[in-house]
Amino acid sequence: MYASFFGLKQAPFSIAPDPRYLFMSERHREALAHLLYGVQGGGGFVLLTGEIGAGKTTVCRALLEQIPPHCRVAYIFNPKLTVVDLLKTICHEFHIEVRSDGPGPATIKDYLDPLNEYLLRSHAAGQQSLLIIDEAQNLTPHVLEQLRLLTNLETSERKLLQIILIGQPELRKLVARPELEQLAQRVVARYHLDALDEAETSAYVRHRLQVAGLNGPAPFGEPALRRIHRLSRGVPRRINLLCDRALLGAYAGGSAQVTPSMVDKAAAEVFDSSGPPALPARTVPRWLRQPWAVLGVGAAGGALAATAVLLLAGRLDSDPPAPSQVSAVPAAPPTQPAASAPTVAASVPAAAPQAVASSPAPDLPPLQRPPADALLRSETGAWQQLAGLWGETLEGTEPCASAAKRQLQCFRTARMTLNGLQRLDRPAILTLHLPGQAPLRALVVSSQTDSVTLAAGDQRWRLSPGLLAEVWRGEYATLWRTPPGTRGRFTEAANPDTVAWIDRHFIDLQASGRLDRSASSYSARLSAFQAAQGLENASKAGPLTLMQLNLAIGLPEPRLQTP
Numbered sequence: 001m002y003a004s005f006f007g008l009k010q011a012p013f014s015i016a017p018d019p020r021y022l023f024m025s026e027r028h029r030e031a032l033a034h035l036l037y038g039v040q041g042g043g044g045f046v047l048l049t050g051e052i053g054a055g056k057t058t059v060c061r062a063l064l065e066q067i068p069p070h071c072r073v074a075y076i077f078n079p080k081l082t083v084v085d086l087l088k089t090i091c092h093e094f095h096i097e098v099r100s101d102g103p104g105p106a107t108i109k110d111y112l113d114p115l116n117e118y119l120l121r122s123h124a125a126g127q128q129s130l131l132i133i134d135e136a137q138n139l140t141p142h143v144l145e146q147l148r149l150l151t152n153l154e155t156s157e158r159k160l161l162q163i164i165l166i167g168q169p170e171l172r173k174l175v176a177r178p179e180l181e182q183l184a185q186r187v188v189a190r191y192h193l194d195a196l197d198e199a200e201t202s203a204y205v206r207h208r209l210q211v212a213g214l215n216g217p218a219p220f221g222e223p224a225l226r227r228i229h230r231l232s233r234g235v236p237r238r239i240n241l242l243c244d245r246a247l248l249g250a251y252a253g254g255s256a257q258v259t260p261s262m263v264d265k266a267a268a269e270v271f272d273s274s275g276p277p278a279l280p281a282r283t284v285p286r287w288l289r290q291p292w293a294v295l296g297v298g299a300a301g302g303a304l305a306a307t308a309v310l311l312l313a314g315r316l317d318s319d320p321p322a323p324s325q326v327s328a329v330p331a332a333p334p335t336q337p338a339a340s341a342p343t344v345a346a347s348v349p350a351a352a353p354q355a356v357a358s359s360p361a362p363d364l365p366p367l368q369r370p371p372a373d374a375l376l377r378s379e380t381g382a383w384q385q386l387a388g389l390w391g392e393t394l395e396g397t398e399p400c401a402s403a404a405k406r407q408l409q410c411f412r413t414a415r416m417t418l419n420g421l422q423r424l425d426r427p428a429i430l431t432l433h434l435p436g437q438a439p440l441r442a443l444v445v446s447s448q449t450d451s452v453t454l455a456a457g458d459q460r461w462r463l464s465p466g467l468l469a470e471v472w473r474g475e476y477a478t479l480w481r482t483p484p485g486t487r488g489r490f491t492e493a494a495n496p497d498t499v500a501w502i503d504r505h506f507i508d509l510q511a512s513g514r515l516d517r518s519a520s521s522y523s524a525r526l527s528a529f530q531a532a533q534g535l536e537n538a539s540k541a542g543p544l545t546l547m548q549l550n551l552a553i554g555l556p557e558p559r560l561q562t563p
Helices: 026-040 056-065 083-093 108-124 141-150 170-175 178-184 198-211 222-232 236-252 260-270 291-295 298-313 379-389 399-404 418-424 465-471 497-511 522-532 543-552
Strands: 044-050 071-076 128-133 161-167 187-193 408-413 428-432 440-447 452-456 459-463 472-481
Touching: 026 044, 026 056, 026 161, 026 187, 044 056, 044 170, 056 161, 071 083, 083 108, 083 141, 108 128, 128 141, 141 161, 141 170, 141 178, 161 170, 170 178, 170 187, 198 222, 198 236, 198 418, 222 236, 222 260, 236 260, 379 399, 379 428, 379 440, 379 472, 399 408, 408 543, 418 440, 418 452, 418 543, 459 465, 465 472, 472 543, 497 522, 497 543, 522 543
Parallel strands: 044 161, 044 187, 071 128, 128 161
Antiparallel strands: 408 472, 428 440, 428 472, 440 452, 452 459
16 A cells, blocks of 8 residues: 555565565574574474564574475474374374274374384485474473473484474473473573564664665654664564554655654554563573584584674674675675665666676576576686676686785675665675575676576576575675775775775765765764665775765776666
8 A cells, every 4th residue: 555655666564474575683593593503413302482473483484495405394383282193293294104003093102103113214314304393382291291202212323303392482481391301401402582672673674675675765764763673672573563554654644754653653553552571681692602503503504603603793884804805794785775864865876887897788588597507606616707797807716815906805795685686786696595406606697677687607597586585595795896095805994095085975975965965074974875875874984885885976897787
């Protein structure tokens, strides 16, 4: 109803679990790292708890997308079952045939025997069996004790059945009961998913607006976002309900901006009248401080655990702490201009400059997913192909070090979205995950209103957002041109002379009316520009700020082709 009024292509705050709107906050990544660690471990129980609507299902979906090919998964989402019914469901999920030895219905033994045989056969074949139980707070102590007995089947190295229990906070109290002490001692990893903090709530709202195709000023300013965080308590589902109703109220009143009073009115309509409880304190999980936490997760889990640790260290845009000129700390992709600085919303030119080394866009290929054998397996090869679009050649096995000698810098993030990709408007390397394959790579070279075009070698494929979401998880890498005089990896501290270059362009943008003229110092101009680009308000200019500045001033860099 209100989408077109706010410059949106669709309603951004549906509570349906649309994978296009997946937002993995720092704590969601920590939770996922715990689950992956448990899966890669030697068996036993893994616990994930969180408040209603905190995003446990989001984490579970992300886990299922990253399950190794050798894992066989049984997923139970309605655990209000007796022991016999639970065993029956587990056997059904693993496609185990069960036959009753007697004239009556199948007994517990009739289910346990073929299940044990299946687990032994799977282990002998190099497969791992994983049982995931959602809403596990509904399990009775008797059923939980039977689950514990299922984990008794083991080899000298590992248990043959890994069990993940996902539930509300009551699950923690249930497992802590004295009669379940033996089960509690078999928990190898546990994590409680807290609500989003204020900064994450703002990022979450902007992310959903971005994915919904926001074209214009953001309808939520900072005062409204702060009120949304307080009233929603940072719970994603409550945020969705509150933002949807607030946008509807603003639309009904003909207002392009949602005010705090509108948020209050929306909260009175969708929530009860009781005041919100205190927000939980932010804590760093103890296991993330242990050296084995990263090393023990395996390839996929280790990367995510490392990502979680790095996220705790700071934000990318201020000073990315990665070696070899490569930023390894994920950063939220740029969003649409903030409503608090409307005069800067036009800081990106309407017509972006064309690629300096790109040919005219070819006819669009049909929508299709690229085959694995045609994609790029070498990361170095992908960087070299990307450099070709810049008219450069990167020698050796350290492409980013080679790029730095050409006044180019590598940039990486694991949290890019399709809208952010299009807004950065530059060819980039996407890491793709095809079923049964190691990570592969392709270059995104073209952007259309309803699709993107990927390239590897001389082959091209056009993917709709749905096709892209099936194979891409947000891993993105690109090149950007550093300011003149930059020595090595760009940071303001290491290159103070380039700050004058940046500020000179900010002043030019002010003179042309594309930057708030009331900003009277470099730091104020920097904050105004970052706010306009939807970037985190940092005291220093980082890669994202510089990329968007290069775009705003029309610096000749390769751009995504637009047929």
